[in-house]
Amino acid sequence: MRRRWAYLPWIVALASMGFLLAGCARRQIHADPPPPSPPPEEKAPDSSRFDFEGYSFVFPPEQEPRVWEVKTRRGSGGTDDGKLTLEGVECTLYRDGKPALRVTARTGVAAVEGKAARLALAGGVKAVELTRHLVLRAEQFTWLSSENRLRVAKVRFIGDGLEHAADSADFSMDLTEGAFQGHVMTRSAPAEP
Amino acid sequence: MRRLLYSVLAMCALLTAGAGLFADGPTALPKFEITADIMRLDLKKTPRSLVYERNVVYTSPLYQTRITCNRLETNATSTNAISAVTATGNVVFAMTGEDEKGKPTYRVNGAAPLLTYSMQNGEPVIRLVKQNDIQPSLIITDLASKAQTDLTGSGDVMEYNLQTQTLEVKKVKMASEGSGK
Numbered sequence: 001m002r003r004r005w006a007y008l009p010w011i012v013a014l015a016s017m018g019f020l021l022a023g024c025a026r027r028q029i030h031a032d033p034p035p036p037s038p039p040p041e042e043k044a045p046d047s048s049r050f051d052f053e054g055y056s057f058v059f060p061p062e063q064e065p066r067v068w069e070v071k072t073r074r075g076s077g078g079t080d081d082g083k084l085t086l087e088g089v090e091c092t093l094y095r096d097g098k099p100a101l102r103v104t105a106r107t108g109v110a111a112v113e114g115k116a117a118r119l120a121l122a123g124g125v126k127a128v129e130l131t132r133h134l135v136l137r138a139e140q141f142t143w144l145s146s147e148n149r150l151r152v153a154k155v156r157f158i159g160d161g162l163e164h165a166a167d168s169a170d171f172s173m174d175l176t177e178g179a180f181q182g183h184v185m186t187r188s189a190p191a192e193p
Numbered sequence: 194m195r196r197l198l199y200s201v202l203a204m205c206a207l208l209t210a211g212a213g214l215f216a217d218g219p220t221a222l223p224k225f226e227i228t229a230d231i232m233r234l235d236l237k238k239t240p241r242s243l244v245y246e247r248n249v250v251y252t253s254p255l256y257q258t259r260i261t262c263n264r265l266e267t268n269a270t271s272t273n274a275i276s277a278v279t280a281t282g283n284v285v286f287a288m289t290g291e292d293e294k295g296k297p298t299y300r301v302n303g304a305a306p307l308l309t310y311s312m313q314n315g316e317p318v319i320r321l322v323k324q325n326d327i328q329p330s331l332i333i334t335d336l337a338s339k340a341q342t343d344l345t346g347s348g349d350v351m352e353y354n355l356q357t358q359t360l361e362v363k364k365v366k367m368a369s370e371g372s373g374k
Contacts, residue, residue, distance in 0.1 A: 162275075164232065177234065177237065184228060184231060
């Protein structure tokens with residue numbers, strides 16, 4: 001008889017543990033919804049952001065040699081990230097302190113990080129080389145002052161009586177050296193308006 | 194006095210017409226279009242250099258000329274004038290010969306390791322050249338009778354003048370050179 005009830009405490013202990021575990025598991029499945037998050041705080045207007053119209057600027061300011069001169073119809077920018085978003089862009093890029101390229105585009109971003117400058121233009125970009133009057137048209141145009149090279153997409157280039165088109169291209173600043181990639185096409189150039 | 198003036202004017206007109214006829218025409222290749230995957234342009238080099246690579250196709254409406262190859266290089270003698278192209282790597286060439294009325298009469302199909310297309314004495318000339326023991330091949334098809342003339346292996350250099358529509362096949366042996374039309 002004594003032997004028969006010897007296992008009873010063990011059975012009770014195991015059953016209690018089972019109930020406990022089952023309770024925890026159920027709690028996980030049917031967890032209470034998280035308390036509602038407080039409504040997002042309305043952001044205070046960023047005092048470092050600004051909009052402008054009919055603005056022109058040079059880089060570097062009040063320093064030689066000049067890297068670029070940008071005129072824009074309107075735009076916006078921030079003092080914290082050093083980026084300006086531009087609309088209706090007219091720009092002159094300088095090489096060795098002398099005007100090398102005159103570029104126009106619908107939109108653009110001008111960014112300055114330390115001494116490096118980057119100009120990314122898009123939409124009906126037209127660049128005219130000012131010495132030989134070589135003409136480059138593209139949908140996207142990126143220029144990095146550190147590399148002194150141009151990268152363009154959906155490009156059409158007219159030079160020395162020939163017209164070249166490609167998906168993308170990489171150019172020297174004076175447009176005399178270029179590497180074209182993707183769907184390259186060359187033909188006799190029509191007269192450039 | 195009036196007669197002298199007329200003759201001076203006539204001479205000026207003749208000179209102008211002559212200059213117009215011979216200014217760029219004889220040295221520049223006929224109107225063309227080139228497509229490729231890659232192209233490198235160097236306008237600083239003299240002569241100006243354009244190098245096309247991968248899936249290169251050169252087409253010209255003159256005699257429906259078509260050249261396909263892996264690499265094509267252009268040479269320019271002057272601004273606005275491409276005077277020659279050099280094609281290498283699986284070069285295939287085709288053109289259509291015409292009679293005086295412009296009616297297509299025969300078709301020329303060729304292949305060679307090296308092809309040059311240039312202006313020689315003001316006439317466009319295509320040369321198919323042997324390289325690394327691979328001889329050029331050329332098949333001429335008469336469009337009316339469909340008769341074919343296969344000139345494959347008959348020479349080391351095949352020179353086809355598009356203006357005069359004449360073919361010259363040359364065999365290069367050591368330093369000497371034999372030729373036949």
